[in-house]
Amino acid sequence: MGRVVLVTGVSRDLGMRLARNLASDPAVERVIGVDVVPPRGNTAGVDFIRADIRNPVIAKVIAKEDVETVVHMSVIATPGGVGGRGTMKDLNVIGTMQLMAACQRAESLKHLVVKSTTTVYGASSRDPAMFTEEMNPKRTPRSGYSLDAFEVEGYVRGFARRRPDVRVATLRAANVIGPDVTSPITQYFKLPVIPRVLGFDPRLQFLHVDDLIAVLRHAVLGDASGTFNVAGDGIIMLSQAIRRMGRASVALPPFAVGGLGSALRRAGLADFSPEQLAFLTYGRGVDTVRMRTELGFEPRYTTATAFADFSSSLPAGILAPGRPASPDTVLAGLSNQLTKGGARG
Incomplete structure (x- = not known):
């Protein structure tokens, strides 16, 4: 008999993609997907149960179905898709x-x-070159997705202390990208002209969506426990990423980037939160030695090749590739996009 796996967050693409992947494995007897709304498209062998994990009824689902493995995928990064920051x-x-x-x-x-x-590590001027899993953020998150992830991990550690008989694996994924991924960082790179913080060139690490699904499957079917940073090899600078895309960009003072980000967020074009601004100022690097030595996983894509696969799917920007942009041109171009966004709203 194979194991019974419950996957949360299957109404979103990543959750359902993992659930279908696990359902195809002969070591898995049954996959149960739970979410507050039904998933779109093909469920391919996944048994969907409509349930809200905020409700104690989820305990009855786990007990009734004799669930052996729970995969928690329903931590949301973009408030716009769920009705706002409070709901998120x-x-x-x-x-x-x-x-x-x-x-x-x-x-x-x-x-x-x-x-x-x-x-969860945040982004600040005091950060180390590479965060290891034992390190804490130099500044405790105060808001947004980073604060949510920080609190989520706190509940997971508390559970691990209370149930030492359960194997717990926490995967800290770098920014996930791919042709069909929607996230704060992919929304940023999809802007017609890319705003940068004047005087800074942050380091970026990426994890391809295919590698994310692969590492989650590896963790489910393996026996490793603990916390693991997961990212593709290497880093690229923001300036390198923009050049490789052939996109126009403009450097603006931090307050101007923040103001522009607020306008983009209101228009629904990008989730440009304060934590995103900090990341695009200072960047972040994580050490992945434990991913290889203890988790036993090797990503197929490096940071550079993951970004190349993502950027190859993007349409051309509002300017000719590689052409430098002036602030006036940027504001004019983005104003046009904001107007379209407002009309859609």
Whole structure:
């Protein structure tokens, strides 16, 4: 008999893609997908149960189905898709708290795999060259997705202490990119002209979406426990990324980038939060030695090749490739995009 796996967040593409991937594995007897709304498209062998992990009823689902492995995929990075920051925090933090409470009471549970993010390390001028898993952020997150991820990991550690019999693996994924990925960083690179913070050239690390699915599957079917940074080899600078895209960009003072980001966020063009601004100022690097030596995983894509695959799917910008942009041109071009965004809204 194979294992019974429950995957949260299957109404979103990544959650359902992982669930279908696991359902095709002969070591898995059954995959149960849960979310508050039904998934779109083909469920391909995944049994969907409509359930809100913020509700204690999730404990009954886990117990009734004799779930052996829970994969927590429903930590949301973009508030626009769920109705705002308040709903996003409620889903992320309260949802995780209730899920961990349900897991604690589940006698059948043997494994817990949590998709986390390197965003928990934050981004500041005091950061080390590379964060290892034992390091804490130099500045404790105060808001947004990074604060949610920080609190989510706190609940997961609490669960691991209370249920030492359950194998817990937390995967801190670098910024996930791919042709079909929608996230704050992919929205940023899809802007017709890319704003940069004057005087800074941040280091970037990426994880291809195919490698994310592969590492989650590896963690589910393997026996490794602990916290692991997961990213493609190497880093690229923001300036390099923009050149490789052949996109126009402009350097603006931090306050101007922040103001522009607020306008883009209101128009629904990009989730340009303060934490995103910090990341695009200072960047972030993570050490992945433990990913290879203890988790036993090797990504297929490097940071550079993951970014190349993503950027190859983008349309041309509003300016000719490689042409330098002036602030006036940027504002004119983005004004046109904001107007279109407002008309759509």
